[in-house]
Amino acid sequence: MCRVLLVTTVLTMLFLQFGFRSARQASDANITIINRSGQATLQITDGDMIRLKVKLSQKSVREESIVFTLGDQTKNVGSCIIATGSDACQTEFFLSLGWHWDAGGISRNTRVVNAYDNDHNLLGQSEPLEVLARPVVMVHGFVSSWEDWKPYLGPDGFLASIGVRGFALGDGQVEGVMNTGSLVNPTQKTNTIAQNAEIEGKYIGGVKKATGAEMVDLVVHSMGGMISRYYIDRVMKERDVAQLIMLGSPMGGSDCSVLPAALGFYLPASIEIRQSYMREVFNNQIVHRHGVEFYDLAGIPILDQFKSPCADVPNDTVVSLDSVNAIQLKTATTEVIHTELTYSRPVFETFVQPLLQKSAETFTFSADSASGTVKSESLQFTRVYTGHVDAGGLTDLTINIDPNVTVASFALFDPTRSVTVSVTGASGKTIPLDAEKNGFIQVDDPSSMIYLGYGFPNPKPGLWKVSVLASGKTPSTGADFAVSVYFVGGATLRAQSSTLIPKIGDSVQLSAEVLQDNHFLEIKNATALIRDPVGAVEKLDFSPSSHISTEWQPKISGVHAIDIIVTSSDSDGSTIERTAFLSVEVQPNISKLQVAGNLVMVVAGVVILLAVIVLVLARFFRRRINRKIG
Numbered sequence: 001m002c003r004v005l006l007v008t009t010v011l012t013m014l015f016l017q018f019g020f021r022s023a024r025q026a027s028d029a030n031i032t033i034i035n036r037s038g039q040a041t042l043q044i045t046d047g048d049m050i051r052l053k054v055k056l057s058q059k060s061v062r063e064e065s066i067v068f069t070l071g072d073q074t075k076n077v078g079s080c081i082i083a084t085g086s087d088a089c090q091t092e093f094f095l096s097l098g099w100h101w102d103a104g105g106i107s108r109n110t111r112v113v114n115a116y117d118n119d120h121n122l123l124g125q126s127e128p129l130e131v132l133a134r135p136v137v138m139v140h141g142f143v144s145s146w147e148d149w150k151p152y153l154g155p156d157g158f159l160a161s162i163g164v165r166g167f168a169l170g171d172g173q174v175e176g177v178m179n180t181g182s183l184v185n186p187t188q189k190t191n192t193i194a195q196n197a198e199i200e201g202k203y204i205g206g207v208k209k210a211t212g213a214e215m216v217d218l219v220v221h222s223m224g225g226m227i228s229r230y231y232i233d234r235v236m237k238e239r240d241v242a243q244l245i246m247l248g249s250p251m252g253g254s255d256c257s258v259l260p261a262a263l264g265f266y267l268p269a270s271i272e273i274r275q276s277y278m279r280e281v282f283n284n285q286i287v288h289r290h291g292v293e294f295y296d297l298a299g300i301p302i303l304d305q306f307k308s309p310c311a312d313v314p315n316d317t318v319v320s321l322d323s324v325n326a327i328q329l330k331t332a333t334t335e336v337i338h339t340e341l342t343y344s345r346p347v348f349e350t351f352v353q354p355l356l357q358k359s360a361e362t363f364t365f366s367a368d369s370a371s372g373t374v375k376s377e378s379l380q381f382t383r384v385y386t387g388h389v390d391a392g393g394l395t396d397l398t399i400n401i402d403p404n405v406t407v408a409s410f411a412l413f414d415p416t417r418s419v420t421v422s423v424t425g426a427s428g429k430t431i432p433l434d435a436e437k438n439g440f441i442q443v444d445d446p447s448s449m450i451y452l453g454y455g456f457p458n459p460k461p462g463l464w465k466v467s468v469l470a471s472g473k474t475p476s477t478g479a480d481f482a483v484s485v486y487f488v489g490g491a492t493l494r495a496q497s498s499t500l501i502p503k504i505g506d507s508v509q510l511s512a513e514v515l516q517d518n519h520f521l522e523i524k525n526a527t528a529l530i531r532d533p534v535g536a537v538e539k540l541d542f543s544p545s546s547h548i549s550t551e552w553q554p555k556i557s558g559v560h561a562i563d564i565i566v567t568s569s570d571s572d573g574s575t576i577e578r579t580a581f582l583s584v585e586v587q588p589n590i591s592k593l594q595v596a597g598n599l600v601m602v603v604a605g606v607v608i609l610l611a612v613i614v615l616v617l618a619r620f621f622r623r624r625i626n627r628k629i630g
Contacts, residue, residue: 029124030055031068031115034090036214043130046100047215047242052078053090054115054123060086066123067116070099075361077113095215097242098360099131105357107133107163134242135211136356137204138168140342141222141249142257142273143181143266143447146170148221148342158348164356167207169199174206180223181266183446186415189534190269192559193223193282197230204231204240215242217356221342222319223273225249225296226282233288242363245355246296247341248319252326253278255379256310256318256449258581259413259482261531261561262384268533271561273449275323275378277583281500281559283327291365294329297351301335305488307439309411309453312379316341317441318449328369339445379486380493383565383579387468389419390478394469399485401426401459402576404516407488409439409455410466414481417444417451418473426462461574491516495564495580503589504554510540511549514568514578520546521576525567533558542566554586 032053035041044050052068064082066089069075077096080089102108113126136159138149146168152158159166170177176199179191191199207216218241220228225246232241253275261270271277299316302308312320316338325331332351336344382399389395401408412421423431433440433454440454468481491514498509510528514521526542530552542548554560562582569575 028057029115031113031124031126033113033126033129036093041129042127043132044096044099045132045211045213045215046134047095047097047213049093049214050096051091051093052080052113052115053088054080054082055088056082056123058087060084064117067120069114069116070360071112071114071125073361077360095239096131096360097215097363098358100133101357101359103359103361105162105354107357132213133162133164134215134217134356135165135167135207135213136217136219137200137207138166139200139218139220139224139228140169140178141180141220141224141447142269142449143183143260144221148447151343151345152219152348158345158353159356162353162357165211167203169203174203174210176200176203176206178227180227180269183415186260186263186265187535190266192268192533193227193230193272194234196227197235200227200231201235208240215240217242217245219245219247219352219356220249221247222249222338223269225251226272226278229286229294232290232292233286236290239290239292241292243293243295243355243358245352246294247347247352248299248316248324248338249296250278250319250323250326251283251296251329252320252323254311254318254320254323254449255381255484255486255581256411258381258384258561258563259310259411259449259484260415262386262482262563263413263480264531264535264537265415267531267535268559270449271531271533271559271583274561274581274583276581277559277585278323279326281583281585284500287369289366289368293364293366294327295351295355296324296329296331297341297347298324298331298333299336299338299341300333301337302439304439305407306409306455306457307441307453308409308455309439309441309450310379310409310484310486317443317453337443339443339448378580380488380490381484381486381579381581382577384563385466385483386481388478388480389468389470389474391470391474391476393478394467395481397466397468397483399464399466399483400575400577401461401464401487402490402570402574403461403572404490405459405461405487406490407455407457408459408464409486409488410453411450411484412452412468412481413449413483414451414479415446416473416475416479417446418471418475419451419479419481420469420471421452421454422467422469423454424465424467425456426460426464431456491521491568491570491576491578493564493566493578493580495582497562497582497584500584501587502554502584503587504557505589506553508552508554508584509549510552510562510564510582511547512542512564512566512580513547514566514576516570516576521568521570522546523548523566523568527565528552529563529565531561531563532556533560554584557586557588559583559585 034051036049068078078091082089110128115123149168178196182188257270257273298321300314387395438454495512528540530538564580
């Protein structure tokens, strides 16, 4: 009798466990997608914040670990635990990134969510969920506008070909226009990176409102990458960027920007782009990514140093591969030059499109970058030569090339895109400029930081003459120009600022020395040209020495360009000219009067608060006394 009872009990338990499971599989488990507002929904946009809920038709007799997948995919998109005796559980909120795409860039407008138990038995699936593609926000770069993104926009644009809606900042689809420089008024003040990032934030907010999306992809060009990094770090209150896809964005800056800055053009943007600002100031402060993955496409068509106008090789004419890789990110390369990156269909199809079509399996959370930047050697420049050429005229420049220089590379900036040049070497012979022999390049895009570039391997030491000539296209008012020359080989100038982020009125020590063959050379003449954010220039002279220094006190806040220009000589008496391009970001300084005023306001506030407390207490005790009397 006992044996029968024991067998019956065991069979009953097995039935309850396994029979219940079979019955549960046969019954319907309700799978619900819940949106950010806590409401059940059958439509989302890729990247929306959601949670998943499963409810069984009967209570579970044991604890169950529930796993959710997209259809029959194997990757888990969420999980939760049904407690013993309960019939439901739900996941934490998460981002539905990649839900619109399957591997290989196949769009999926509808999804079902499957739920599985501990033994990977299918419990049920949701009703079909409509998943819309994330919108794309495009951000232009230096001295540019939304029109750079025209190939991406419209019914025949790149984005329409994959069923994605595009917005270019400044296009009028929603509110927001950045200012990174005006071609018609180059001396007009630009916005700072921070100001443009605030505008980008408002534009993204408008796109989210117009589309109902909670998340966007950012596709940006050049300086747009710096602005978008600032947005993600400082402006974005809650993550609304799926990924940052950059085209030729100089994470380590570009020395080509010293050309327009030397003319006082496009300030302060042209100072913010310089290498010293990006590497030593910006990258030390803008480090937070909030999970957003960074990608950057580097153009590398220029491989030979003498063919490179003003950046290290390889580069896209103005941004080097080294600059793109100045912070930790995922990099790809292309043969396309900088100004063509937003117009190139191959760039879209091979780099941008695959990232926009990332599936849920390929999205990862990106950690913040370490403070600072990847170190690299700076190019050695002579000073920036500026001048003006009248219509029908010419202006001559004399440039010294010292011994031991193995490459001399020239870059010319002319906003009118109209002048020509003639070069006479130290031998006295005019040198025909050739694309193959001298890397001669002409960039007609007015947003480029250079117009002409050319260089010379193993140049003859001595005085070279560069004649800047007006052409038939030169305006009647003539043309302003700037010329830079960098050297490979020879002496090295090292310059420093005692602080990179001083306050107004602080004492800033500027110092420099010139080395050749590990020996310090005597510096005969040295000057610091300090250009503030509005273009005013202050000049400081150094006393001759092998280790020069001087003191400077900033007067206004904002980013400042500091060019330290030195003249030295080597052991055989040859003249050596070098320039270092530094940057500092001056912070506002609260004056004693402001401090005193703030203190008075605080004291006044405390007095008022105490008076209110006394009045409240007096009324309280008066009421108590009146109650006792009554």
